[in-house]
Amino acid sequence: MKLVCCPAVVLVVAVIGLNTGAVFLSEDSPWTITAGTTASVTCGYQNITNYTVYWEKEEHSRVTPGNETLIFQNVQVTDHGNYSCVIEANDNVLENRTLDIRVSYPSGNISISVSNRVRANYTISGGANATLECSVDGFPPPFITWRKDGAIIKEENLTDHYGLRQPPTDGFISVFDVINAGREDSGTYVCTANNSANQNDSREAEVHLAVPTYPPRHISISVDKGVKAKYTIPGGANATLVCSVDVFPPPFITWRKDGDIIKEENLTDRYGLRQPPTDGFISVFDVINAGREDSGTYVCTANNSANQNDSQEAEVHLAVPNYFPVLQNQGELSRRFTVVEGESIVVNFTVVSSPRSLVVKWSLQPDGSNETSVWSRSVDNSLWNMRNRTLSTDVQLFQFYHVNVTENMTGLYRVILTNGLRRNLDLEYSIGIGYDTTGRSINATDVYSNTTDLNLKDDEDYESTWKILLAVVVGVVVTNVLLVVLLSFCIRGVMPAAVEHVYHAVDESLMLDLPVTEANTNYMRPFDPYSMQRYLNRGVTCMETDV
Known part of the structure; x- marks a missing residue:
């Protein structure tokens, strides 16, 4: 800066502090001038004519002795500061006024430091924290934009933080914190700064941050x-x-x-x-x-x-x-039992399932023979029997009884349990007869020398699965027979005359040759199609009966 002192040519722009004196300045405080330009400010005193004016910058450093006008040629950044206009008369200070001069200049001297170190590349440990500091000067304080790999991650107007003041010695500071560094924190960080002195000419600095290792998270x-x-x-x-x-x-x-x-x-x-x-x-x-x-x-x-x-x-x-049936004790999966002929044996399986399971197969395959259902072998339930006891909410005890075991009851037994889910439980065990009563082996089950000890009929929870299945089969067969009979009656009731004649001949041949008495009038014989035709003519449906 070159300061030029001139004779007092006073342009009064403002009069300041009339109550304490008539000192006036041509610019209001604070006064902002632009770096690289020429600027001037004039100071004067109204009440007297015989006075001296000089300027001093902070701490009484006189810069313009005996001149009212302070001129800045090619304004420099360092020209900012507090300037005082001092009025003297007869070597006495009459009055002074201070002017805060600020220098506007574009953002510059921008850099990014990580942990107080300025470098282009940084490596930090995974899970650690890091502070990225963007330092920049310029006036007014700039607007800062942080980007990572091109995407904006933070924006900050440093005027909000610092106010309208010249930058500190180390510049204005904008901070971006990396917390618990992970994979997503690796990349290139860019700090961009601009202010009103360079709206179209921003400044930026960048740093590459690498996080090669970091602990598990997310x-x-x-x-x-x-x-x-x-x-x-x-x-x-x-x-x-x-x-x-x-x-x-x-x-x-x-x-x-x-x-x-x-x-x-x-x-x-x-x-x-x-x-x-x-x-x-x-x-x-x-x-x-x-x-x-x-x-x-x-x-x-x-x-x-x-x-x-x-x-x-x-x-x-x-x-x-809901889960398919499994054995509570896997040791029950496949066992062989040896008994003395004529004894009885109970084979137990403890099963866990939800919902409860049912036996859908219980078969015997004697040595060298085909596999057949146990139920078909003992319809009267005299040689084989089964119980299904509920021990708890999802635990059942299945007991398979073999009464008075003989040779034709020995072989491989297979049992299949299901509860309606996609996997059944397949079980098997074998029974054989041992003739050496002193050396016979009975494996973890109950053996009885007489049928009285079996107590087959005193279990309130006893369920005989073969009885249920037999009842279902009989019911289905009877229902189908009745449907076929009724359907045949209906079909014959609407047959053409020629066909009816054939049925009539058949009916006559099938009629029982019995004398008509009160005792035999209830004998069942095939339906007479002529009688049916009469009912049809009377509007009676084929499901009605002759009364």
């Missing part, structure tokens, strides 16, 4: 693409549990059910050392043909080299209210 479990805390699936159905986690490097996954490990998987083996996909790294646990044992709480735990001591986990509760 972990969740979804079941069939839905993320909830609890899921219910029907028994026999399939379900896919998907554990998704955002982490690098790919984590080690541990699946647990009710605290027990059910699967372990190192996702680096599948994904390699790559950044995670958009939906994160995925680990899958499949529930196939869901049963009672699949109900419980499933937990997916993830950790990697970035957090060996700080794993992350997600959990989901899976409920299977």
